[in-house]
Amino acid sequence: MCAFREAVESAGHAIYWTDRSGEIEYVNDAFETQTGYTAEEAVGNNASILQSGVHGARFYKRLWDTILGGNVWEGQLTNERKNGERYVVKQTISPVTDTDGDIVRFVAVNQDISDLREVQEDLQQECDRFASLLNAVPVPLVITAFDDAELAVERTNQAFKDTFGYTDRQLETSPLDELIVEDPESGQARRINERVKRGERVREEVTRRTAAGEQRTFLLTATPLGSEPHEESLATYLDITDRKQAQEELERRTQELEDFANVVSHDLRNPLNIASGHVDLLATEHESPHIETIRNAHERMQELIENILMLARQGKAIDETEPVELASCLEDSWAMVETADATLDVRTTRTVSADESRLRQLFGNLVRNAVEHGSTSPDSQARQDGGEVTITVGDLDDGFYVADDGPGIPAGEREQVFEAGHTSTESGTGFGLSIVAEIVEAHGWEIAITDSESGGARFEITGVADPT
DSSP: HHHHHHHHOOOOOOEEEEOOOOOOOEEHHHHHHHHHHOHHTTTTTTGGGGBBBSHHHHHHHHHHHHEEEEEEOOEEEEEEEEEEEEEEEEEEEEEOOOTTOOOEEEEEEEEOOOOOOHHHHHHHHHHHHHHHHHHHOOEEEEEEEEEEEEEEEEEHHHHHHHHHHHOOHHHHHHHHHHHHHHHHOOHHHHHHHHHHHOOOOOEEEEEEEEETTOEEEEEEEEEEEEESSSOOEEEEEEEEEHHHHHHHHHHHHHHHHHHHHHHHHHHHHHHHHHHHHHHHHHHHHOHHHHHHHHHHHHHHHHHHHHHHHHHHHTTTTOOOEEEEEEEHHHHHHHHSOOTTTOEEEEEEEEEEEHHHHHHHHHHHHHHHHHHHHHOOOOSHHHHHHHOOEEEEEEEEETTEEEEEESSOOOOOGTTTTTTTTOOSSOOOOOHHHHHHHHHHHHHHHHHHEEOOOTSSSSEEEEEEOOOO
8 A cells, every 4th residue: 555655646647535525635745846735725725716717517517417426427528727837638537446346436637738739739729619619509699808898799609700701900900889889978878888897798789870870779698707806707699679670560559449438428428418317317307227228328337438448558568567565455345346245355465567557457357247147146046135145355376356146158158258358147247357367467477267266257367576
């Protein structure tokens, strides 16, 4: 054993061994010379003190998978000396087993191969591989270096050149913002650069100019590279021009629809108000069973007008949300709906991120739907006489539910109930649940119908975000 230790200590290559976790237990003299770490500094530390950052987590995972599997690992590593200098080694790591065949430690032999030519060849291979990876990315990508207040282009991928149309010569000789920003001195571009230089990751919608002079809209993601001070950054430009134009067109059409609905509802309300007023006058002078029928028809027309207006407005996307207590919002909705003898059972304590006014509409329509359909349930004489129904609202893991003990909705009709105009009652307008679906979609949530515990309808709204 003494002869073996003498051989190891006098070997020309750096030799060390670690336990199964990678903690260094022994180093020879050549290790101290090669790495700059003394035995006292190395022993007890993890072998990761030699890592340079050149190799990623996947590289080391494959290495560990090999040796923990009982196999010898051989390869080249770029390590880092104690003084921060990088060097290349040809490394062999061998598992050492006990008499039972269990791995007890690993022995590593490092041969310094930092010959300039070999290092240059290795670096060139890495550069070629890196360039191939960049060009394989379909999104425009650029690596820049901070040169005072300007961004100097270090490398781009082919997608960037194809999208922006600038030549390699132009990219090499001109600051990036000077080429693609309409006003290089604009506050937005300067603020983005300052934030990235401070180490922040920026994700922002920007307008950029191509070599042909075309203005296009991009979703820019700029990420600082390396450690502080950050001298380089990686930026990707996702072209959202077509999506932006489609969104603006949708907003324009939605506004036109709302304006049209406002005009129509105004033109309908005037004669409806006149008709309602004359019915009231007629009721004071005559008694007729037809008067109540006319009033019901007027009320249904009024409800149709309100639903048409509401449906037109629901198409708008929700830009801003706020923390909303479901219980409080539900109580506000309950107070605004004709609930007859219905009962509300509140089992929710949740606060969600939502547009409160549209959430009140959602609750109001679901409550109104339950009350209207509860009166048709044959489950009890009370329902047949007065429409009693219990509506329960409770929490789900990622949302909430609204359930009732009415007649329920047959499985074959559940996909149709959210269609505009669909109704199963003579007095229904067919818009209530359609509006509910619009509100859910505008929030980015999902809605599904199932059976409640009592066999009634249960509406489950999921994908609901909590306030941040």
